[in-house]
Amino acid sequence: MFVTTPDRIEFPSFESKLATLDNVLAAGLFAQIAAEVAALIETERSYLPAHKKGGTVAYSALREKAPALVSHYHSATMRRLVSRIVGAEVKPTPLHDESSCSVLFYERPGDHIGWHYDHNFYRGRHFTVLIPVVNRGRDGGLSAARLLAKQGGRDMEVATPPNRMIIFEGAKVRHKVTPISEGERRCVWSMTYCTDPRNLAFQGVARRVKDTAFFGLRSLWT
Secondary structure (H helix, E strand, O other), X not given: XXXXXXXXXXXXXXXXXXXXXXXXXXXXXXXXXXXXXXXXOOOEEEEEOOOEEEEEEOHHHHHHHOHHHHHHHHOHHHHHHHHHHHOOOOEEOOOOOOOOEEEEEEOOOOOEEEEEOOOOOOOOOEEEEEEEEEEEOOOOOOOOOOEEEEEOOEEEEEOOOOOOEEEEOOOOOOEEEOOOOOOOEEEEEEEEEEOOOOOOHHHHHHHHHXXXXXXXXXXXXX
């Protein structure tokens, strides 16, 4: 269950197309999610020179290995919570989109992702939801990796402690994650929602190209 129901939460403003909500999952649910993430040993490593280096477990793998993550991604409570924050009714993105529900791993020195937008491959507005599960530095605090977002022409740091929800309209908010250091680990549950998850033919092709870069050639047939 969630800490509280979406009908009783004091919602943050989404005027800047980015919002955060602390301690979003109840302790028992967060522990269950953390246990599933800890059991994900095999990750898809991707390296795009000068842009991205890190590991990912895609939606197709999570459906087999992390049923709690997938179940809560689809839950009416999660959809209602996201809808209330962004001010529009949202739905999960399709099964064939490997980024619909995934886990991102920053665990080797230099793992990062450069400045980018989360491109929208659908007819409706598209939102990215992040919930850090692990963010551990060498000194017991948070890792050196920082989520930065362009806001009002300036770089704004968005804190990413475990169990904080970060939600933004990825096609409109440019963002990056700075490199992680030796001996640190950061694991993030990533979800995407859309007001209209249908897509046009060219959008479907573009989505496959993106998934191939992050998840390998098998994405060409999803």
